[in-house]
Amino acid sequence: MDRKALRSALRDRRRALSGLQQEQAAAGVLKQLKQLPEFSKSRKLAVYLANDGEISPECIVQYAWHEGKSCYLPVLDNNDKTQMYFQRYTPETVLLPNRFNIPEPVLDLSLCIPATELDLVLMPLTGFDESGGRLGMGGGFYDRAFAFVKTSDKPVLVGLAHECQKVESIPVAEWDVPMSGIVTEGKAYNVLKKFSD
Numbered sequence: 169m170d171r172k173a174l175r176s177a178l179r180d181r182r183r184a185l186s187g188l189q190q191e192q193a194a195a196g197v198l199k200q201l202k203q204l205p206e207f208s209k210s211r212k213l214a215v216y217l218a219n220d221g222e223i224s225p226e227c228i229v230q231y232a233w234h235e236g237k238s239c240y241l242p243v244l245d246n247n248d249k250t251q252m253y254f255q256r257y258t259p260e261t262v263l264l265p266n267r268f269n270i271p272e273p274v275l276d277l278s279l280c281i282p283a284t285e286l287d288l289v290l291m292p293l294t295g296f297d298e299s300g301g302r303l304g305m306g307g308g309f310y311d312r313a314f315a316f317v318k319t320s321d322k323p324v325l326v327g328l329a330h331e332c333q334k335v336e337s338i339p340v341a342e343w344d345v346p347m348s349g350i351v352t353e354g355k356a357y358n359v360l361k362k363f364s365d
């Protein structure tokens with residue numbers, strides 16, 4: 169299956185989950201994450217607002233705020249259509265739908281930080297494999313934003329996924345940035361053995 173067909177099949181799969189399954193999955197992911205030192209140690213954390221059946225980091229955000237961590241959300245640039253920024257996210261942040269209808273903060277560059285300053289990035293995905301292969305929504309936003317990670321050990325990139333997003337092998341593209349790990353409702357896949365034990 170090519171990337172496009174695989175993306176479409178996997179999007180159907182996650183959209184088919186019930187509200188209860190989504191809630192349980194989100195709680196399961198938080199439970200798994202709490203056991204990871206990379207999460208406990210992180211001070212600056214990139215999250216996202218769930219869309220199209222993605223696993224929701226909402227309870228992770230609530231917990232992170234409670235622990236005094238700073239959360240950041242992806243914000244798209246309306247002029248440069250390839251750019252994605254990370255902007256501070258607090259309970260007061262005003263959100264508006266972006267061009268894909270996903271809520272995001274109104275862009276304020278003074279509240280954005282360079283991707284290099286993030287400790288941990290929780291990435292949305294449509295599919296993953298056990299070698300850290302990631303299939304996103306097809307915009308290439310995360311691949312571009314984190315292309316530098318290939319030669320850096322910060323930030324740690326962790327995909328959040330439903331177990332049903334796992335496939336045998338994601339067809340890899342040359343620009344793909346491998347994830348250090350994937351956390352699902354039931355398991356933490358420590359792909360690059362970057363997670364400390």
Ligand SMILES: Nc1nc2c(c(=O)[nH]1)N(C=O)[C@@H](CNc1ccc(C(=O)N[C@@H](CCC(=O)O)C(=O)O)cc1)CN2
Pocket residue numbers: 216217218219222242243244252267268270292293304305306307308309310
């Ligand atoms: N929750 C969430 N936020 C995110 C991402 C994501 O994957 N999930 N992104 C990760 O990169 C960025 C947005 N990337 C996206 C790329 C394509 C589509 C999408 O729905 N494409 C439609 C076509 C829509 C249109 O052209 O109007 C489609 O493929 O059906 C959505 C988001 C930034 N924010």
Ligand SMILES: Nc1ncnc2c1ncn2[C@@H]1O[C@H](COP(=O)(O)OP(=O)(O)OP(=O)(O)O)[C@@H](O)[C@H]1O
Pocket residue numbers: 171302303304305306307308309310311312315341343344
């Ligand atoms: N580092 C990069 N530099 C330039 N272009 C890139 C880079 N990474 C990805 N792209 C472009 O982005 C497009 C989409 O890539 P891909 O299908 O891998 O997106 P994705 O990982 O599914 O999406 P996303 O990361 O937004 O969730 C590709 O056609 C590619 O040309």
